[in-house]
Amino acid sequence: MAAIRIAVIGMGKIARDQHLPSIASNADFDLVASVSPRDPGVDGIANFTSLDALLAEGPAIDAIALCTPPQVRYELASMALARRVHVFLEKPPGATLAEVDALEHQAAETGTTLFAGWHSRFAAGVAPAKAWLADKRIERVSIVWREDVRVWHPGQAWIWEPGGLGVFDPGINALSIATEILPQPFFLTSATLSTPANRAAPIAADLAFRTAAGAPMTMDLDWRQTGPQSWDIVVETDAGTLSLAKGGAVLTLPSGTVHNDDEEYPGLYTRFAALVRDGRSDVDTTPFTLVADAFLRGTRNSVEAFDD
Amino acid sequence: MAAIRIAVIGMGKIARDQHLPSIASNADFDLVASVSPRDPGVDGIANFTSLDALLAEGPAIDAIALCTPPQVRYELASMALARRVHVFLEKPPGATLAEVDALEHQAAETGTTLFAGWHSRFAAGVAPAKAWLADKRIERVSIVWREDVRVWHPGQAWIWEPGGLGVFDPGINALSIATEILPQPFFLTSATLSTPANRAAPIAADLAFRTAAGAPMTMDLDWRQTGPQSWDIVVETDAGTLSLAKGGAVLTLPSGTVHNDDEEYPGLYTRFAALVRDGRSDVDTTPFTLVADAFLRGTRNSVEAFDD
Numbered sequence: 001m002a003a004i005r006i007a008v009i010g011m012g013k014i015a016r017d018q019h020l021p022s023i024a025s026n027a028d029f030d031l032v033a034s035v036s037p038r039d040p041g042v043d044g045i046a047n048f049t050s051l052d053a054l055l056a057e058g059p060a061i062d063a064i065a066l067c068t069p070p071q072v073r074y075e076l077a078s079m080a081l082a083r084r085v086h087v088f089l090e091k092p093p094g095a096t097l098a099e100v101d102a103l104e105h106q107a108a109e110t111g112t113t114l115f116a117g118w119h120s121r122f123a124a125g126v127a128p129a130k131a132w133l134a135d136k137r138i139e140r141v142s143i144v145w146r147e148d149v150r151v152w153h154p155g156q157a158w159i160w161e162p163g164g165l166g167v168f169d170p171g172i173n174a175l176s177i178a179t180e181i182l183p184q185p186f187f188l189t190s191a192t193l194s195t196p197a198n199r200a201a202p203i204a205a206d207l208a209f210r211t212a213a214g215a216p217m218t219m220d221l222d223w224r225q226t227g228p229q230s231w232d233i234v235v236e237t238d239a240g241t242l243s244l245a246k247g248g249a250v251l252t253l254p255s256g257t258v259h260n261d262d263e264e265y266p267g268l269y270t271r272f273a274a275l276v277r278d279g280r281s282d283v284d285t286t287p288f289t290l291v292a293d294a295f296l297r298g299t300r301n302s303v304e305a306f307d308d
Numbered sequence: 309m310a311a312i313r314i315a316v317i318g319m320g321k322i323a324r325d326q327h328l329p330s331i332a333s334n335a336d337f338d339l340v341a342s343v344s345p346r347d348p349g350v351d352g353i354a355n356f357t358s359l360d361a362l363l364a365e366g367p368a369i370d371a372i373a374l375c376t377p378p379q380v381r382y383e384l385a386s387m388a389l390a391r392r393v394h395v396f397l398e399k400p401p402g403a404t405l406a407e408v409d410a411l412e413h414q415a416a417e418t419g420t421t422l423f424a425g426w427h428s429r430f431a432a433g434v435a436p437a438k439a440w441l442a443d444k445r446i447e448r449v450s451i452v453w454r455e456d457v458r459v460w461h462p463g464q465a466w467i468w469e470p471g472g473l474g475v476f477d478p479g480i481n482a483l484s485i486a487t488e489i490l491p492q493p494f495f496l497t498s499a500t501l502s503t504p505a506n507r508a509a510p511i512a513a514d515l516a517f518r519t520a521a522g523a524p525m526t527m528d529l530d531w532r533q534t535g536p537q538s539w540d541i542v543v544e545t546d547a548g549t550l551s552l553a554k555g556g557a558v559l560t561l562p563s564g565t566v567h568n569d570d571e572e573y574p575g576l577y578t579r580f581a582a583l584v585r586d587g588r589s590d591v592d593t594t595p596f597t598l599v600a601d602a603f604l605r606g607t608r609n610s611v612e613a614f615d616d
Contacts (some may be wrong), residue, residue, distance in 0.1 A: 074495075078520075096601035098495035098594075102520045105493065162499075163605040175605075185413065187382075187406035191470075200607060212386075212410045286406075292600040293404035297471040299508060300608075 003030035004086070004276055006060045009051055009061055009076060010068035011036035013156075018119075019065050022265040028273035032059045051076050051110075061085060063113075063276060069158035070165070073236075074099040077114070081106045086113040088272050092172055092288050095163035104283045115272050118176035122267030123248025125259030129235075130181040136237035138182060141209075141217035144232045145174045146225035149203070150308050152162060159201065166201025168291045171221040175287040177233060177248050186211040188290060191298035196306035203306055207294055224306075239288040311338035312394070312584055315369045317384060318376035319344035319361055321464075322398060326427070327373050330573040340367045359384050365519075369393055371421075371584060377466035378473070382407040385422070388416045394421040396580050400480055400596050401502030403471035412591045422589040423580050426484035430575030431556025438489040439544075442563055444545035445491060450526035452540045453482045457511070458616050467509065471583035474509025476599045478539075479529040483595040485541060485556050486525075494519040496598060499606035504614035511614055512549035515602055534615075 006029050008015050015034075018043065023029045034041040035054055041047025048054040049248055054061070066073055070092050077087045077094075081103065093116035094100040100116065107114035141177035147170055149159075158164045165172065178186070186209045193202040203224060209217035221227070231247035240254035250259045314337050315324050323342075328350065331337045342349040343362055349355025356362040362369070371394035374381055378400050385395045385402075389411065401424035402408040408424065415422035428434070455478055457467075466472045473480065486494070494517045501510040511532060517525035539555035548562035558567045583590055 096494065096496050097597050097604075098601050101491050101597070102495055106520070162607045185410050187405065187410055188404050212414070232404050289405050289409070289600075292597075292604045293406050295604040296405075296600045297403050299470045 001277070004028055004062045004273060005030050005032045005060060006063045006065060007031075007054060007058070008032040008065045008067060009035040010066065010170060011039060011041055012067060014018040015067040018265040019067060022269045023065075025266060026269045026273065029269065032061060043253070044201060051079055053070055055079070055083060067092060070095045070177055071158060071161065071163045074103065077103050078106060078207070081110050081112050081114065083087070084110055084112050086115075086276050088115045088117055088268075091116070091118055091176070092165060092169070092291070093283065093285065094288075097285060097288060097292055100283065100285055100288065104281065108287050109285075111279065113272075113275045113279065114283055115275050116283045116285065117268045117272070118173070118180075118284070119264040119268055119288060120173040120176050120248050121180045122175070122264040122271075124263060125244050125251030125258065126177055126180055126248045128258065129242060129244055129251055132219065132242060132296040133235060133237065134183055135240050136183070138184065138211055138213065138215045138235060138237055139209075140215060140236040141178065141182070143174045143178060143219040144230045144235045145171050146220065148226050148229065149223035152278065160199040162200050164201050165196070165291065166199070167205055167221045167223045168294065170223075172287050172291050173247065174219065174231070175290050177244065179286045179290070181237070181244075182211065184211045184213055186217055188293045188297055191294045192301060193294065193298040194301045194303045196304060197302050198305040198307070204302065205294065205298070209290075224279075229292065309585070310609070312336055312370045312581060313338050313340045313368060314371045314373060315339075315343060315362060315366070316373045316375060317343040318374065319347060319349055319476050320375060323373070323375040326367075326573040328600040330577045333574060334577045334581065337409040337577065340369060350601055359387055362389070365389060365546065371396065373407070374398060378403045379469065379471045382411065385411050386414060387512055389418055389420050389422065392418055392420050394423075394584050395476040396423045396425055396576070398426070399426055400473060400477070400599070401591065401593065405593060405596060408591065408593055408596065412499060412589065415589050415591075419587065421580075421584045421587065423583050424574045424591045424593065425580070426481070426488075426499055426592070426595060427572040427576055428481040428485050428556050430490045430579075431485070432571060433552050433559030433566065434485055434488060434556045436566065437550060437552055437559055440550060441489055441543060441545065442491055443545050444491070446492065446519055446521065446523045446543060446545055448523060448544040449486065449490070449519075450542045451486060451527040452538045454528065454530040456534050456537065457531035462616065468507040471580045472505070473508050473599065474503070475511055475529045475531045476602065477512055478531075479527070479547045480540070480554065480595050480599050481514065482519070482541060483598050486550065487592075487594045487598070489552075490519065490543070492521055493517045494525055496601045496605055499602045500609060501602065501606040502611045504612060505610050506522055506613040506615070511611065513602065513606070517598075
């Protein structure tokens with residue numbers, strides 16, 4: 001079967017760190033172009049300064065991977081879908097829920113694949129965690145997601161703007177795992193969002209959720225963590241405690257610990273290829289809905305100005 | 309067919325102004341109880357201080373109308389659905405989107421009717437506006453929703469709390485009309501939310517949307533309007549301008565103006581009865597999604613303290 005000719009749009013940190021290596025190692029894809037308004041792209045690949053220019057003058061493409069900031073993603077995705085070009089959306093899938101709904105409708109109408117990728121769901125421990133929890137009674141869930149924004153998002157001004165999500169940019173990864181592994185839906189009961197005086201998006205958040213069966217959940221997000229970083233989900237059940245550490249890579253069950261290699265972005269591309277081959281879309285907005293609910297219902301604190 | 313035995317939960321302003329008269333005038337319903345923790349209810353109807361007490365000790369009921377503030381609605385609705393009691397949710401249907409999704413699943417699982425009511429959709433001009441717009445090209449939409457919070461929400465502390473929505477409590481009525489009458493979905497492109505220094509919820513908001521086809525929309529919400537009130541939606545099309553005034557009651561088309569009587573809450577109860585008889589639910593969360601998007605993506609301003 002012919003390889004899927006793909007272009008990467010938005011050649012920032014995540015594109016270079018993750019998308020390019022995953023595409024290079026996947027025989028289902030052939031990287032044929034990139035779009036980057038501000039740099040020359042990568043050696044040997046045609047680079048364009050806009051998606052418009054690529055579609056008008058570039059090589060034929062079957063798919064794009066959209067790695068731009070979320071605030072500009074709708075226009076680009078919609079332009080691609082209108083040309084029947086399949087779209088892989090980095091997380092979060094947009095700046096608003098309603099625009100993602102509109103893209104999903106457009107994909108269905110044009111018979112084109114739209115994939116809202118949640119990379120953390122492809123972490124090594126997630127699938128076995130989901131399988132183990134399937135028949136357990138959930139008693140309590142604790143999520144701690146604390147990292148150093150200066151290390152992970154250096155100079156990314158967009159992330160502090162409205163729609164950039166602030167500390168929910170990493171926090172949505174935890175929610176993408178929790179919504180995948182827990183056997184019940186859950187929803188927010190209270191939230192406090194702390195926003196630096198000089199920024200529009202929160203740097204920290206304390207959240208409480210409950211599952212539909214009534215089990216309490218807490219979530220502690222902070223971008224001011226120096227030293228060791230924390231990306232941990234602990235689920236207490238009637239059969240003992242499950243722990244997912246290092247963002248989902250390390251799973252500990254009552255029977256012991258399993259530590260597997262990071263396969264997140266390769267897993268995403270395997271899934272995207274399968275969706276394109278099958279002519280299907282996968283647009284789960286549940287993690288994004290929970291974030292919108294935190295902004296909708298959360299209490300806001302102003303905290304000390306923060307510069308990176 | 310036997311009347312639907314209904315209880316009204318939350319005997320505040322909206323219950324007394326709208327729900328009780330609409331139930332009294334609808335032969336499909338028989339009001340058998342009320343729940344009000346703080347007052348004696350109404351003459352001749354058994355009143356209970358909690359839904360728990362009503363379910364344990366009260367007369368048999370088939371349905372409830374939930375007129376409490378949104379922050380406590382999930383627990384009550386879930387308790388009712390678990391007993392296979394049909395639920396009519398006042399707008400907004402909850403304090404978060406995810407909890408409404410959970411209720412919708414619970415209603416489906418228990419075979420019980422859940423109705424998320426949007427009263428403004430039953431305003432006299434809405435159905436003919438929708439019919440007229442169905443085959444028009446939308447060029448521009450302007451929504452102006454300005455009212456005096458002291459007149460319409462006197463002393464309602466909950467409305468200023470997180471989850472109470474502030475000026476989006478009336479604003480969501482405009483969005484419930486716009487999502488009903490426009491032939492295309494639309495989504496937020498920018499928003500500025502103005503919140504009094506002593507409150508948690510906005511008193512005013514300026515929003516911009518666009519339709520999936522690219523037509524611009526503006527929305528001007530303000531709760532500080534004294535004198536004449538404004539609840540207007542103007543839609544410019546390729547066949548002239550449509551105007552909906554007085555919250556949807558007065559429709560003006562290029563061919564003239566139609567002014568009909570307010571039938572909003574009677575219309576809601578007619579619809580609720582049909583849903584219960586047919587064993588179906590109707591839970592459209594589109595207007596609520598657009599509000600969540602405004603909180604998610606909006607820029608925030610702090611404005612002068614406001615006391616009512």
